[in-house]
Amino acid sequence: HAIKVTGPLSSNHGEIVHQWCLDGQGIALRSWWDVSENIASGHLVQVLPEYYQxxxxxxxxxxxxxxxxxxxxxxxxxxxxxxxxxxxxxxxxx
CATH class of the missing domain: 3.30.1070 (Cell Cycle; Chain A)
Incomplete structure (x- = not known):
């Protein structure tokens, strides 16, 4: 299945997207090494763990x-x- 996702925020800068997620602005596909500490501390929650790049x-x-x-x-x-x-x-x- 394919789902097209759109929204008011868009960036090709990973750190900005990471910060938006920390600010509660949405979800993102990020590398585990970029977010593992945030997940461990509870600042981020992993959703759809079966999907990763x-x-x-x-x-x-x-x-x-x-x-x-x-x-x-x-x-x-x-x-x-x-x-x-x-x-x-x-x-x-x-």
Missing amino acids: PANVWAVYVSRLATSAKVRITVEFLRQYFAEHYPNFSLEHA
Whole structure:
């Protein structure tokens, strides 16, 4: 199903939309890392949790560092951090 949503407020600036939600002006589709603290504190409420937009996180480095222990440890840290702090994070492409 598709529903067209219109309203008096519109912005392509995520922080403005985030603030509008905090001010009780409506709902928005935001990244979990943008709103998780607000949800945990009760300032925002998650609605329609089955609808989310995946976001990819990439570790980009030059090819000569592909075998670097520092890069490998950093990437592993990031995998663990995101898996622990963001419930919809997937290691599917890791």
